[in-house]
Amino acid sequence: MAQLVVGFTFLASGFVKVADPMGMAHKLHAYTAYWGLPVSDGFLMEVGAVVMGVAEFMLGVYVVLGARRRMATAAVAVVMAAMTVLTAWIYAVNPVPDCGCFGDALTLTHGETLAKNVVLLLAALYLATHPLRVKRMVSERNGWITSVYALVYAITLALYSLHYLPLIDFTPYAPGASIRKALEGSADADQRLANFYLADPQGGEDLSYQVAEAQGCVFLLVVPQTEVADDGCNDRINDLYDYCADHSLPFYMATASDSTGRADWCDRTGAAYPILQAEDTELQAMVRSNPGLLLLRDGVVVAKWSNNNLPEVEGLEARLQALPDKGGALWRLLAWFFLPLLLVVVADALWIGHKFYRHHIYVKQFKLKRIMRKKIVAGNWKMNKTLQEGVALAQELNEALTADKPNCDVVICTPFIHLAPVAGVINPELVGLGAENCADKVSGAYTGEVSAAMVRSTGATHVILGHSERRAYYHETPEILKEKVNLALENNLEVIFCIGEVLEEREAGKQNEVVKAQLEGSLFDLTAEQFSHIILAYEPVWAIGTGKTATAEQAEEMHAFIRQTIADKFGAEAAENVSILYGGSCKPSNAKEIFSKENVDGGLIGGAALKVADFKGIIDAWK
Numbered sequence: 001m002a003q004l005v006v007g008f009t010f011l012a013s014g015f016v017k018v019a020d021p022m023g024m025a026h027k028l029h030a031y032t033a034y035w036g037l038p039v040s041d042g043f044l045m046e047v048g049a050v051v052m053g054v055a056e057f058m059l060g061v062y063v064v065l066g067a068r069r070r071m072a073t074a075a076v077a078v079v080m081a082a083m084t085v086l087t088a089w090i091y092a093v094n095p096v097p098d099c100g101c102f103g104d105a106l107t108l109t110h111g112e113t114l115a116k117n118v119v120l121l122l123a124a125l126y127l128a129t130h131p132l133r134v135k136r137m138v139s140e141r142n143g144w145i146t147s148v149y150a151l152v153y154a155i156t157l158a159l160y161s162l163h164y165l166p167l168i169d170f171t172p173y174a175p176g177a178s179i180r181k182a183l184e185g186s187a188d189a190d191q192r193l194a195n196f197y198l199a200d201p202q203g204g205e206d207l208s209y210q211v212a213e214a215q216g217c218v219f220l221l222v223v224p225q226t227e228v229a230d231d232g233c234n235d236r237i238n239d240l241y242d243y244c245a246d247h248s249l250p251f252y253m254a255t256a257s258d259s260t261g262r263a264d265w266c267d268r269t270g271a272a273y274p275i276l277q278a279e280d281t282e283l284q285a286m287v288r289s290n291p292g293l294l295l296l297r298d299g300v301v302v303a304k305w306s307n308n309n310l311p312e313v314e315g316l317e318a319r320l321q322a323l324p325d326k327g328g329a330l331w332r333l334l335a336w337f338f339l340p341l342l343l344v345v346v347a348d349a350l351w352i353g354h355k356f357y358r359h360h361i362y363v364k365q366f367k368l369k370r371i372m373r374k375k376i377v378a379g380n381w382k383m384n385k386t387l388q389e390g391v392a393l394a395q396e397l398n399e400a401l402t403a404d405k406p407n408c409d410v411v412i413c414t415p416f417i418h419l420a421p422v423a424g425v426i427n428p429e430l431v432g433l434g435a436e437n438c439a440d441k442v443s444g445a446y447t448g449e450v451s452a453a454m455v456r457s458t459g460a461t462h463v464i465l466g467h468s469e470r471r472a473y474y475h476e477t478p479e480i481l482k483e484k485v486n487l488a489l490e491n492n493l494e495v496i497f498c499i500g501e502v503l504e505e506r507e508a509g510k511q512n513e514v515v516k517a518q519l520e521g522s523l524f525d526l527t528a529e530q531f532s533h534i535i536l537a538y539e540p541v542w543a544i545g546t547g548k549t550a551t552a553e554q555a556e557e558m559h560a561f562i563r564q565t566i567a568d569k570f571g572a573e574a575a576e577n578v579s580i581l582y583g584g585s586c587k588p589s590n591a592k593e594i595f596s597k598e599n600v601d602g603g604l605i606g607g608a609a610l611k612v613a614d615f616k617g618i619i620d621a622w623k
């Protein structure tokens, strides 16, 4: 409630100021004149009015939309505190007739203004002390669109209104207003028009009625102060006057300047039209331009022009017959402001809703993934590290993970010679241990080979099988790998089974086919129970050790395909449960993005597993 009251009040008072900056400038000048400041009612006052109006308008926008809440509510509270002090002083001293809060759109008594400001101050203080209770209508991300639009709108409106005339006329002299009726005391006339007063500067004779009661059209050139009036449009004024003289149309000028000012004007412009005396404030209300032009017909204001768009003589005939343009301007202007804003708010809400929905789905999937599948980061040391170096590396990793617990399963797969000693220095709760290979034979005369049972006897729990390097350099066929898998499973080893296409196969678009064949060739004879001890590692061969990573999208696409292939063969549950790791130039810098994909459950890491900092960086991608 406080948000809406304060926000819309600022919006409204800012709006009337930017819609009629010159009106506000006159009101500001009334203050400076009271304080005796030597500032003329001109450029500086206009700048002040525009700045004030735009600032108020923007604060209103921020508060209504709940944007920049801390700054906006604090600023609003400061402004309201200052305004309340000012209006209390105005109430006590009565220095100006109208405080100018709402321009000419709404005139309040000093007492009403003070009461309004006290209420607003309380509401503003509440908002400033509880900024987070201000409801956001637009997300933080898209808030700038509304801010920029509102700023452009306010500045454009202010500058247009200054250059021409206010797009909305809040003065009593708006087109359609009947001065005649007001002077006759008619109840349905704007009572403010009763101040309309024009006199003969020589004799002081009241000529207001003569102008207001005239039948047909009358032009009234309004020049509040001749000394500061723009005389760049003299020719056009004189043309208009000549036209009026030719067509027997009354043409007067009204000014508040004294005889010197009037004489000076005649000298500067060659004015031949009659000049009447009027009160400065009233002239400023008649038209927001110096000079400006008023067309009356039968005492009714029909049209108004600023010095920047005075009518040409050509086409004037039609203008004389036209009906007063009473507007619709206010609604048009409000529509131009609120409709685009509303559109942004709705689009933003849809966008946020969509994001929230996606986030919700993501969280659901992520939770599911956590529950169903293990997240794993496995290292493949390949043929690197002496025994001592390997033990030291394992020890260092163990220490790092003891100090900072991982959020996933960690496995290091080492050359055979490291297995037993490394098993002695790692905490198996923190770091799993695996071999990089095992024999396809149970035991016997196979010089140089290491069986699955021997691997298991070191304390290792995992074994990598089917790595592309073994397929390529040691000619391990799907059949050989099938034997190895069976033996590994028989010896209670978890198998990290690698699959992946070479570059030519990807370029030929055959990656799915290749990967499927690798799965079929070595794993499809397993039972579902046996398959539950398989971890798959998708390693595009073109990305291994090359620094060329598959994009997260490429990885996700292939992982989804693999999971589907498993689902088709072993059923949905097996597919949901199997962890599928990505391998190939995985680094701390890209791991997070790749692991964020729905079907990626971790990584098989080569080069980066040889340095604890890098390997740990990848493990931390799960945090």
Ligand code: PEP
Pocket: 380, 539, 543, 544, 545, 546, 547, 583, 584, 585, 586, 604, 605, 606, 607, 608
């Ligand atoms: C690997 O050999 O399994 C591997 C993924 O290597 P790298 O991370 O060095 O590309």
